[in-house]
Amino acid sequence: MSKFRVGLIGCGGRMTGAHMKAFERMDDVEVVAIAEPVEERRLAAQKKYSLPDERCYKDHKEFYAKENKSTLDAIFIAIEPTAHDRMTELCAVEMGIPFLVEKPMALDIDLAKEIAEKVEAKGLITAVGFQDRYLDLMDLIKAELPKHKAGGLVWGAWIGGIPGVWWWQKKSTCGGQLLEQNIHILDGLRWLYGEPLSVYATNTTGMVKAGEDASPEYDTDDHSTVVFRFPNHVTATLVSGDYIQNRFDSKLSGLVISLSDMVIEYHLRNNVLFKSAKEIRDVYRNEDQTYTLDRAFIDAIKTNNPALVRSPYQDAYKSLKLAFDCNKSMETGEVIYYDR
Ligand SMILES: NC(=O)c1ccc[n+]([C@@H]2O[C@H](COP(=O)([O-])OP(=O)(O)OC[C@H]3O[C@@H](n4cnc5c(N)ncnc54)[C@H](O)[C@@H]3O)[C@@H](O)[C@H]2O)c1
Numbered sequence: 335m336s337k338f339r340v341g342l343i344g345c346g347g348r349m350t351g352a353h354m355k356a357f358e359r360m361d362d363v364e365v366v367a368i369a370e371p372v373e374e375r376r377l378a379a380q381k382k383y384s385l386p387d388e389r390c391y392k393d394h395k396e397f398y399a400k401e402n403k404s405t406l407d408a409i410f411i412a413i414e415p416t417a418h419d420r421m422t423e424l425c426a427v428e429m430g431i432p433f434l435v436e437k438p439m440a441l442d443i444d445l446a447k448e449i450a451e452k453v454e455a456k457g458l459i460t461a462v463g464f465q466d467r468y469l470d471l472m473d474l475i476k477a478e479l480p481k482h483k484a485g486g487l488v489w490g491a492w493i494g495g496i497p498g499v500w501w502w503q504k505k506s507t508c509g510g511q512l513l514e515q516n517i518h519i520l521d522g523l524r525w526l527y528g529e530p531l532s533v534y535a536t537n538t539t540g541m542v543k544a545g546e547d548a549s550p551e552y553d554t555d556d557h558s559t560v561v562f563r564f565p566n567h568v569t570a571t572l573v574s575g576d577y578i579q580n581r582f583d584s585k586l587s588g589l590v591i592s593l594s595d596m597v598i599e600y601h602l603r604n605n606v607l608f609k610s611a612k613e614i615r616d617v618y619r620n621e622d623q624t625y626t627l628d629r630a631f632i633d634a635i636k637t638n639n640p641a642l643v644r645s646p647y648q649d650a651y652k653s654l655k656l657a658f659d660c661n662k663s664m665e666t667g668e669v670i671y672y673d674r
Pocket residue numbers: 343344345346347348349369370371372375392393394395412413414415417436437438463464465499514
């Protein structure tokens with residue numbers, strides 16, 4: 335039987351470190367085309383998949399000029415947030431090629447909205463890299479919540495080191511730590527609690543010194559705090575930081591969910607503790623959630639069952655829009671209320 339043919343746009347850290355590793359575990363999948371401007375990375379991917387020169391492109395424009403629905407079954411896109419343009423996803427939509435794109439899918443929210451609408455109109459199968467929706471630990475948390483009285487306080491955090499790559503050092507090219515990285519937990523809150531009623535956010539800059547602790551252009555948030563009010567008496571505070579030096583395993587990233595009769599302590603992608611008067615249950619992660627995400631996306635296409643995808647572009651757009659709203663609240667100091 336012929337294999338499932340995948341094209342890759344971007345061969346940087348995320349593609350090589352996670353998606354390519356996931357494909358190694360899939361006998362039914364082959365990478366048949368790649369696009370990557372950095373020669374060293376392009377050549378490494380070409381060698382890995384023994385690709386002919388004519389299917390190794392310098393960027394997505396060359397890629398879309400030659401590839402189409404008859405040559406590919408799906409496209410995986412993992413490029414810098416600032417590199418998405420009107421062609422990156424819209425060409426795939428127009429050609430009717432299913433695609434998986436990494437979060438944050440764009441820094442232009444109007445473009446993301448247009449893509450979401452066109453994906454919906456076309457009925458195209460898409461996926462966004464919100465890997466935590468596929469995490470076995472997240473499934474346990476989602477199944478546990480309805481067993482308890484609704485409501486309570488939630489603390490979420492992702493506190494990391496000073497970003498190394500150029501695009502993550504500037505808010506204009508990454509969107510800030512909340513939008514670039516902690517959008518995973520923001521999306522997790524939507525996955526667990528639905529759409530918020532209101533959002534309010536603050537941020538600070540200048541703790542990380544541009545030119546001393548980081549590049550001279552460094553201007554992204556040091557940290558930010560968002561308060562989300564959700565229906566059913568849930569209020570979540572989400573903190574995002576990227577100022578840590580001499581990184582160590584601080585166990586500060588994840589979620590703490592305080593229910594009336596249980597505390598759920600989720601340590602990011604590692605383990606989750608369910609603490610109650612009866613027991614303390616500690617469960618560790620079993621499976622790599624990016625593998626599960628990629629498998630779900632590919633199986634959704636192979637079986638024409640879009641329901642296997644937990645974060646299609648249209649839904650992921652709502653998380654992206656919410657992160658944009660958080661950034662807006664940081665700028666204006668105003669609470670944003672939603673009419674629900
Ligand atoms: N889902 C997750 O958990 C997760 C984890 C890490 C990164 N990411 C996301 O993945 C994206 C990429 O991150 P990364 O760490 O791989 O960045 P990176 O800088 O390591 O790699 C991005 C690559 O895209 C290439 N590229 C840029 N423009 C291109 C174009 N027009 N055509 C083809 N290739 C192009 C760059 O040359 C680079 O090699 C980011 O949006 C990031 O947030 C997601």
